[in-house]
Amino acid sequence: MELHNLKPAEGSNRKRKIIARGVGAGSGRTATRGHKGAKSRSGFKSKRGFEGGQTPLQRRVPKFGFNSPNRVEFFPVNLDLLQHFADKFGTNEISTELLAEKNVIKKYHKVKVLGRGELTSSVSVKVNAISETAKQHIENKGGTVTLL
Numbered sequence: 001m002e003l004h005n006l007k008p009a010e011g012s013n014r015k016r017k018i019i020a021r022g023v024g025a026g027s028g029r030t031a032t033r034g035h036k037g038a039k040s041r042s043g044f045k046s047k048r049g050f051e052g053g054q055t056p057l058q059r060r061v062p063k064f065g066f067n068s069p070n071r072v073e074f075f076p077v078n079l080d081l082l083q084h085f086a087d088k089f090g091t092n093e094i095s096t097e098l099l100a101e102k103n104v105i106k107k108y109h110k111v112k113v114l115g116r117g118e119l120t121s122s123v124s125v126k127v128n129a130i131s132e133t134a135k136q137h138i139e140n141k142g143g144t145v146t147l148l
Contacts, residue, residue: 074129075109079137080117082125095126096148119143 020031033040049056077099085094089102099105113125115133122142130138135145 072110074112075105076114077104077111077127078114078116079119079134082113082123083117083119083121086121086123092121092123092143093126094123096128113138113145 017027018025019027022028030040038044049058051057081104082094085098085102086092089098091098096105096109096111099111100107100109105111110128112129112131113127113134114131115137119137119141123138124144124146125138126146126148128148130145130147138145
């Protein structure tokens with residue numbers, strides 16, 4: 001193989017279709033756009049969600065539900081993750097700052113501890129919210145809970 005006999009793989013290069021260059025070229029006249037109508041004209045641009053004049057789905061389906069502007073979203077952290085942190089970093093004090101530092105959460109996240117998993121060591125936790133079961137588990141193991 002040398003530079004002068006290199007060529008692309010069979011079927012990898014296709015010739016561009018020449019459109020709107022006269023009837024003799026094969027795709028002249030309507031230039032593969034069909035006959036008349038907005039789509040055949042130059043400058044045609046369809047609006048997002050336009051369904052050809054039929055009432056669009058977005059307007060056919062009724063409004064539903066409500067999103068509260070005052071809703072507070074919490075980042076869920078379970079007991080098994082707290083135990084993992086206690087084992088991995090050898091610390092029994094876990095706070096939102098530590099979680100943010102270790103890239104588990106973002107700085108602006110509010111954290112809620114939930115009760116999934118087992119806790120084997122005593123940990124003290126500083127978070128924004130905690131479930132009742134998680135609180136009981138932590139206090140049964142001799143840990144403390146501080147709400148921010």
